[in-house]
Amino acid sequence: MIIKSNIKRLLQYRICLGKFKELGFTRVYSYNLGNAAGVSPEQVRKDFSTYGITGNKKAGYEISSLLEILNRLFGMDKTHNIIIVGMGNMGRALANYNERFITQHVYIYAAFDMDPSKHNKTSGMPVFPLSKIPDIVSKNDITTAIISVPAIAAQEVCNLLIDVGIKGILNFAPIVLKVPDHVVINHLNLSTEIDAIIYYLNEKLDTR
Amino acid sequence: MIIKSNIKRLLQYRICLGKFKELGFTRVYSYNLGNAAGVSPEQVRKDFSTYGITGNKKAGYEISSLLEILNRLFGMDKTHNIIIVGMGNMGRALANYNERFITQHVYIYAAFDMDPSKHNKTSGMPVFPLSKIPDIVSKNDITTAIISVPAIAAQEVCNLLIDVGIKGILNFAPIVLKVPDHVVINHLNLSTEIDAIIYYLNEKLDTR
Numbered sequence: 141m142i143i144k145s146n147i148k149r150l151l152q153y154r155i156c157l158g159k160f161k162e163l164g165f166t167r168v169y170s171y172n173l174g175n176a177a178g179v180s181p182e183q184v185r186k187d188f189s190t191y192g193i194t195g196n197k198k199a200g201y202e203i204s205s206l207l208e209i210l211n212r213l214f215g216m217d218k219t220h221n222i223i224i225v226g227m228g229n230m231g232r233a234l235a236n237y238n239e240r241f242i243t244q245h246v247y248i249y250a251a252f253d254m255d256p257s258k259h260n261k262t263s264g265m266p267v268f269p270l271s272k273i274p275d276i277v278s279k280n281d282i283t284t285a286i287i288s289v290p291a292i293a294a295q296e297v298c299n300l301l302i303d304v305g306i307k308g309i310l311n312f313a314p315i316v317l318k319v320p321d322h323v324v325i326n327h328l329n330l331s332t333e334i335d336a337i338i339y340y341l342n343e344k345l346d347t348r
Numbered sequence: 349m350i351i352k353s354n355i356k357r358l359l360q361y362r363i364c365l366g367k368f369k370e371l372g373f374t375r376v377y378s379y380n381l382g383n384a385a386g387v388s389p390e391q392v393r394k395d396f397s398t399y400g401i402t403g404n405k406k407a408g409y410e411i412s413s414l415l416e417i418l419n420r421l422f423g424m425d426k427t428h429n430i431i432i433v434g435m436g437n438m439g440r441a442l443a444n445y446n447e448r449f450i451t452q453h454v455y456i457y458a459a460f461d462m463d464p465s466k467h468n469k470t471s472g473m474p475v476f477p478l479s480k481i482p483d484i485v486s487k488n489d490i491t492t493a494i495i496s497v498p499a500i501a502a503q504e505v506c507n508l509l510i511d512v513g514i515k516g517i518l519n520f521a522p523i524v525l526k527v528p529d530h531v532v533i534n535h536l537n538l539s540t541e542i543d544a545i546i547y548y549l550n551e552k553l554d555t556r
Contacts, residue, residue: 215550229441342423
């Protein structure tokens, strides 16, 4: 199963709401939120109404209660332990995000790599051999994993993770992974992120 | 300026169209494309019609001509040189993507870091001090940059890049950067990518 785009929009709204709150605002209109998130006000209202959230035409939405609903919807009222498989440059970069993830109720519990020289239990993120995955996943009720191994190893690692009960995967390997329908997969495509920027630069070059 | 969500959807359709083509299909319906991209068929048709692309109710869209239109729209008919600022784990991981970027018409031309021990011109990606940015950017007509420095340095690096003419930025630093309206910024938020997965797992736990 892939992630529906309305879910990513709701998360984008959540980030924008956090910023508005930081700036001292207590209420917000669909127009402000759409502007900040890059969508139309109609889209904002439609997305919220899907989840039974309605605003007031004159007074807009109340930021704190909106954040509370979104936090509950995204399970942010509890901590989620996740694992990383593949401790190359990307895996190590992701492991550094742990401090930040904690505040978001996500905690990278352990990392795994095939290379014995990367295994350690003394400092920073613990790194284990792949053979430890079943044990650590089942003992710690872990259901989400990040794959950051080379493309050639990614499908095999993906199959192994699903076999031991992983239900959600964030994939950084530059390959589209096949997963059964009960597993949620999020392919993070770096080329796409660059291409989206180039679209605007390309458009500007055309119209000047 | 931030990236509108319809642009990211078009790029998602492009990836799905590539996969359909690989599988030997020549035509596709908005239903198939919506299903593969995680949006409704109506959304697919609406997004395409914004760019004057219309399908045939009975025969759907022709994949090759659709890909051609999208490639032109996203400037994929020419090569775009980009730079990376910050060669920590994330920067080095991104630099490894170069081979893949080439096929997408994006080429990482050079990287920059404040740390002299990371500078080299002999192997792999050339890494220069930040003082070389103005010269290299202007001589090679570079308009896009990736920021992968620590959060504390990111706004300063961002300002420097804009001063020398960078118009598009992909930001990996875990901070929301302020840019003038003529600059396109794409914040890649790793927490959001994980949160989107957790939404589905959370939903399943609730409904079982």
